[in-house]
Amino acid sequence: MKKNRILIVDDIPDNIKVLQAILSNKSYEVHYALNGKDAIMLCVTHSFDLILLDIMMPEMDGYEVCEYLKSKDKTKDIPVIFLTAKVDSEDIIKGFDIGAQDYVTKPFNAQELIARVDTHLDLKHKNEALKFMNLQLEERVAARTMELEDSNKNLEEANRQLSTLEESKNDFLSLMSTELREPLNGIVGFADMLEYAIKNKTNLKYVRFIKQACEKLIGISDIALLLSALRFDRYEMKVLGIPVTEIVKLSSEKLKPLISERKVKLKVDIPKNFIVKGDERLLEICMEKILENAITNAPSKSEINIGAELQGNKIKVFVQDSGAHFADGEVNYTFRFYELKKDEDSKNFKRFTPGLVVVKLVMDLHKAKVDVENRSEGGVNVSFLLPQY
Structure with a gap:
């Protein structure tokens, strides 16, 4: 190595x-x-x-x-x-x-120095991997272009597919650029606060905030890489029997800082014998993104309900919050940021989160159904339906 x-x-x-x-x-x-x-x-x-x-x-x-x-x-x-x-x-x-x-x-401080060096090295290598994957995507577009030039049949349909693929690449890069700004701004902001903490030689809380911002940045890179892998069928699934309670537990553990920040409570009501068929890593990411969407949009000090119910030989898992509704038209694009129309007024999109695109791709890979709906009593319900193990 x-x-x-x-x-x-x-x-x-x-x-x-x-x-x-x-x-x-x-x-x-x-x-x-x-x-x-x-x-x-x-x-x-x-x-x-x-x-x-x-x-x-x-x-x-x-x-x-x-x-x-x-x-x-x-x-x-x-x-x-x-x-x-x-x-x-x-x-x-x-x-x-x-x-x-x-x-x-x-x-x-030896421990702090090594931690920062490791963080930035890890981030650099992940960004390099992301650039390589983008290059592969561009090469795929170029190869498709050559195929189209060699064929006169179904030219109109082929050109439409090429245009969609090209726009998908641009939307993907735009998404990365937008999501990377927030943690970078966090790093700069917390660095300013460190001035006071270091002068008093106390309270390393701000240092931890910087690390959290870096971790978030790395997490975004990870999700971007996963998105591309799922989108172009480069992920090999390992289907096992997984307890739904375990999926929820592992996902909510990763979101503890966000749960604390938003001051929300997770209410889980899922029988322990509910076991679904699926890829453990993908289902954990799927649940994490659904919970993240709910926690981010739920009012402070509110309750988020996580439950499951049998539907024939399948299990429906759902997450309900009491936050804002999806705007009209936004629900139509919840899972399809690759197909967002340029003439859409982005100001109408109040709760769209790219994490739900990951959920849709994961469910597609499982040949499973996922739904997003506004609740009549307020808030949003996100659910997915998987075979029982």
């Missing part, structure tokens, strides 16, 4: 030694430079997965080095973590404005 290559840039050799000691327990390939010019030369001749960059250096400071690297195609995607003893909000914001991903304060 290829080792992650990390470049440390600091004009103080003792700082480099400390960082090398901290990183020595991980399987990294560590390089170093004592000034900005040497760092740039190394980046031109070598490839790195991450750069730990000191801000305060003579001749060429860390801001200048980062700005230069972000202006070049070869180095613009390398994550940069600033090393600094300064915690002024203006300095922090300046770092993010020129393209840095994060910062670590001196003296270094």
Whole structure:
């Protein structure tokens, strides 16, 4: 397995030694430079997965080095973590404005440093995988185009399919761009708050918030990759008998922070002997996205009902909230963001969430039915019907 290559840039050799000691327990390939010019030369001749960059250096400071690297195609995607003893909000914001991903304060906390390095390396590799998958999608479009050029039959229908595929790719990329903004904004916001916490050397709550934002960002990348895999039949299912209560339990565990934030209560009423046939990982993701949609839209301190009932030899699982209804027309597109019409007024879409698209693709893979309906007493009911095991 290829080792992650990390470049440390600091004009103080003792700082480099400390960082090398901290990183020595991980399987990294560590390089170093004592000034900005040497760092740039190394980046031109070598490839790195991450750069730990000191801000305060003579001749060429860390801001200048980062700005230069972000202006070049070869180095613009390398994550940069600033090393600094300064915690002024203006300095922090300046770092993010020129393209840095994060910062670590001196003296270094070993556990925090490794956690941040691992987070940004993991995010970088997932983004690279996503780019590769997008490239495959573009190649598929190109291949389809060549097929169409070789055939004169059913030209109108073939062109429509090609157009739909191209628009699907654009909608997918647009979705990623939109969803990535929120956690990135969270990182910047919490970084500002850290100034107060670090000065008082107490309360690492804000550090945890930053990690949560990064985790959310990585989660979005994971879902994007899964979406593409499901969309183009690259996922191999493993069908087992799975208790519905276990699916709900595992999914709700992942959503504890959101449940706490929204101050909602989950009321579960499902017999323990209700077991469905399906792929465990996909059904957990499916339930997680349905619950996430309900929790996000439910009023604070309200109750969300999760239940199940027998319908012949199948089990219907449902999640009910008391939030806003889907707008007229929105229900029609709940599961089909790949087919949203450009002339639709997006302002009418009040509760649409891309997570429900994942639910539909999962259910399609199981050859199962999923429904979304507005409840007459208020709120929304999302349900799916699976064979009993």
